[in-house]
Amino acid sequence: MKYLISIVGLLVVLGLAWLVSADKRKIKYKPIGIMIVVQLILSYVLLNTKFGLILIKGIADVFSKLLEYAGEGVSFVFGGMLNKGEMSFFLNVLLPIVFISVLIGIFQHLKILPFIMKWVGLALSKINGMGKLESYNAVASAMVGQSEVFITVKKQLDKLPAHRLYTLCASAMSTVSMSIVGAYMTMIEPKYVVTAIVINLFGGFIITSIINPYTVEDSEDILVIQQEEKQSFFEMLGEYILDGFKVAIIVGAMLIGFVALMAAINNVLDLIFGISFQQILGYIFAPVAFIMGIPASEIVTAGGIMATKLVTNEFVAMMDLAKVAKGMSPRTLGIISVFLVSFANFSSIGIIAGAVKGLSEKQGNTVARFGLRLLYGATLVSVLSAVIVSFIL
Numbered sequence: 001m002k003y004l005i006s007i008v009g010l011l012v013v014l015g016l017a018w019l020v021s022a023d024k025r026k027i028k029y030k031p032i033g034i035m036i037v038v039q040l041i042l043s044y045v046l047l048n049t050k051f052g053l054i055l056i057k058g059i060a061d062v063f064s065k066l067l068e069y070a071g072e073g074v075s076f077v078f079g080g081m082l083n084k085g086e087m088s089f090f091l092n093v094l095l096p097i098v099f100i101s102v103l104i105g106i107f108q109h110l111k112i113l114p115f116i117m118k119w120v121g122l123a124l125s126k127i128n129g130m131g132k133l134e135s136y137n138a139v140a141s142a143m144v145g146q147s148e149v150f151i152t153v154k155k156q157l158d159k160l161p162a163h164r165l166y167t168l169c170a171s172a173m174s175t176v177s178m179s180i181v182g183a184y185m186t187m188i189e190p191k192y193v194v195t196a197i198v199i200n201l202f203g204g205f206i207i208t209s210i211i212n213p214y215t216v217e218d219s220e221d222i223l224v225i226q227q228e229e230k231q232s233f234f235e236m237l238g239e240y241i242l243d244g245f246k247v248a249i250i251v252g253a254m255l256i257g258f259v260a261l262m263a264a265i266n267n268v269l270d271l272i273f274g275i276s277f278q279q280i281l282g283y284i285f286a287p288v289a290f291i292m293g294i295p296a297s298e299i300v301t302a303g304g305i306m307a308t309k310l311v312t313n314e315f316v317a318m319m320d321l322a323k324v325a326k327g328m329s330p331r332t333l334g335i336i337s338v339f340l341v342s343f344a345n346f347s348s349i350g351i352i353a354g355a356v357k358g359l360s361e362k363q364g365n366t367v368a369r370f371g372l373r374l375l376y377g378a379t380l381v382s383v384l385s386a387v388i389v390s391f392i393l
Contacts, residue, residue: 002293002390009291009387010036017210017380020373022163026213031129035202036388038127042202043392046195047334053191060190063182066103070096070182094183094248101179101244102237104144109236113143128205131216134164138171138201146172146343146352154359162366164216166374167208169356169367173348173378174204176314176341179244180251187318188337192389196341199388203381211377251315254347258312259319278320281307292339292383293390298332305336310379313347314340334393339386344378 014032021027046052074095107113121136128135133156141149149172150157160168176184176197184193231239266276282304289299289306301324309317317340325333343351349371357364367374 005291006293006387006390009293009390010384012291013380013384013387014206014210017207017377020376021210022212023214026215027210028129028213031127032206032209035128035206039199039202039206039385039388040391042198043195043388046198047191047389047392056191056194059194060185063185063190066100067096067182067186070099073099094252095245096182097179097248097251098241098244100182101240101247104179105236105240105243108144109231109233117143124201124205128202128209130167130205130209131164134167134171134205134208134216137168138175138204141172141177142175142197142201143178146175146177146348146355148177148355150355150359157356157360157363160363162370163212163214165356165363165366166212166370169352169370169374170208170212170377170381171204172352173343173374174200174207174381176200176343179247184314184318184341187315187322188340189334192334192337193341195389196338196385199338199385200342200381203384203388204378207377207380207384211373211380251313254313255315258316262308262312262316278304278308281311288383292335292386293393294332294335295329298328301328302332302336306339309340310345313345314342331390331393335386335390338389339382342378342382342385344375344382346375348378349375 018024018027044052046056104113117140118136121139122132124139125132125135133153137149137153140153143149150168153168157165181193181197262277266278269275269277269280279300282300282302285303285307286299289302290296292302294302305317305320305324308320321333321336321340328336349368352374353364353367353371356367
């Protein structure tokens with residue numbers, strides 16, 4: 001029965017993408033089929049094999065050690081602020097982003113990241129049937145972040161037609177930045193974080209190639225990667241330290257605002273109607289949770305968490321998930337965890353449009369115009385990833 005629901009879920013997601021397709025006749029079905037098979041294989045390997053277990057444990061151990069190193073710096077600056085046994089979300093989850101940002105800067109400075117992003121992107125373009133630029137951008141988004149990635153292709157931004165720009169932005173919204181992965185791993189199981197990152201990459205290609213199909217001619221498919229201005233090693237360190245701190249502060253500020261707003265709305269609704277905002281949203285999103293393979297007894301709770309992620313961000317949703325995790329089945333927990341690992345929410349529209357506008361006024365306005373369509377596609381990517389995982393769990 002679970003496989004039947006998962007198959008129906010897969011068809012529904014692809015159907016919802018097909019309904020808003022810009023040109024249904026240009027959809028390339030063969031690459032889509034290949035990528036779905038690749039997603040299933042990778043999900044199985046990562047979640048159900050000894051190799052996958054060893055690989056994920058290795059990745060989790062690396063991030064655990066990085067967070068430990070980051071903790072040394074945080075403790076030196078903020079030591080004594082916490083009572084023994086207490087946990088601060090800002091100190092223990094957000095501030096380690098600063099250290100991981102520094103590591104990304106070092107790998108970028110040493111030209112290791114650009115090399116990986118370029119050649120992995122080129123390899124993916126052979127599978128997904130899309131352009132080299134689109135494939136590079138998807139990998140780069142996962143490495144350097146949804147706003148920073150546009151800096152690496154800024155020489156081409158002004159020349160891109162709207163349909164190619166949509167694909168670049170959809171990739172940025174469907175993935176997550178490596179600098180923030182360590183924070184996720186403190187909130188949900190690392191195996192689901194790693195699996196989501198990998199299959200979201202292909203999910204982004206699948207959904208955008210249905211919603212926004214096109215063919216890139218060889219003459220148009222030129223990948224020019226913007227080189228950073230030459231900096232000394234210590235100039236680079238200072239820049240990435242500050243960038244990491246800005247991310248931590250921004251996420252922290254958004255959490256304060258969103259969590260407080262949710263608490264206020266919940267309190268008002270509870271006083272008037274005796275129901276919380278999450279419960280209302282849970283009923284709305286329950287059908288989506290059902291086609292993702294979540295048992296009927298848990299779809300309202302799961303739907304509320306999914307909706308919270310969409311209207312606020314993934315951190316707020318992950319905190320809500322932690323509150324109810326003990327009462328959930330392992331299958332539901334896995335499916336929801338994979339769904340949460342992406343930047344698909346309303347605030348990302350502004351972040352991406354702002355990043356592009358900072359580099360090109362005209363293209364920034366273009367992104368703002370297709371913002372809701374962008375969010376629709378990125379949310380379908382998250383649902384697709386959850387459905388794929390439901391076949392395996």
